[in-house]
Amino acid sequence: MTEDFLPHEPWGVHGSAGVWGDPQAELDERRCFFRGDECCEYHLGWRRPASMKSFLLRLVAPWKLANATIEELERDKDLLKEKYAEVHGLNVQLKAQVDRLVSLQEASTPSVYFRHQ
Numbered sequence: 001m002t003e004d005f006l007p008h009e010p011w012g013v014h015g016s017a018g019v020w021g022d023p024q025a026e027l028d029e030r031r032c033f034f035r036g037d038e039c040c041e042y043h044l045g046w047r048r049p050a051s052m053k054s055f056l057l058r059l060v061a062p063w064k065l066a067n068a069t070i071e072e073l074e075r076d077k078d079l080l081k082e083k084y085a086e087v088h089g090l091n092v093q094l095k096a097q098v099d100r101l102v103s104l105q106e107a108s109t110p111s112v113y114f115r116h117q
Contacts, residue, residue, distance in 0.1 A: 026045040031037035 026047070028043040028045075029041070030043060031039060031041040033040045
């Protein structure tokens with residue numbers, strides 16, 4: 001295999017981003033096998049142009065996340081209220097049972113007092 005085998009721009013990536021309306025790729029050839037290096041190495045990068053859409057998305061995205069977080073916290077708060085009411089009801093039932101048991105215990109204890117003379 002010789003250097004002629006390689007296309008002028010490896011993989012055609014340099015201009016392919018333009019298909020989607022993005023700027024061209026920045027292609028940096030660091031090493032080349034055909035120039036005596038161990039392998040071919042390329043570094044690719046793209047820069048997005050500043051646009052009103054990207055600015056608005058960066059501005060709106062945190063608010064969307066904040067709103068979603070608030071909604072989730074509200075759902076959790078409602079769930080906690082339900083669970084608190086459930087536990088409170090169980091505690092009321094438990095207190096009633098304990099009161100009954102204490103009454104039974106008091107009723108079964110002899111109430112006879114001996115008088116010492």
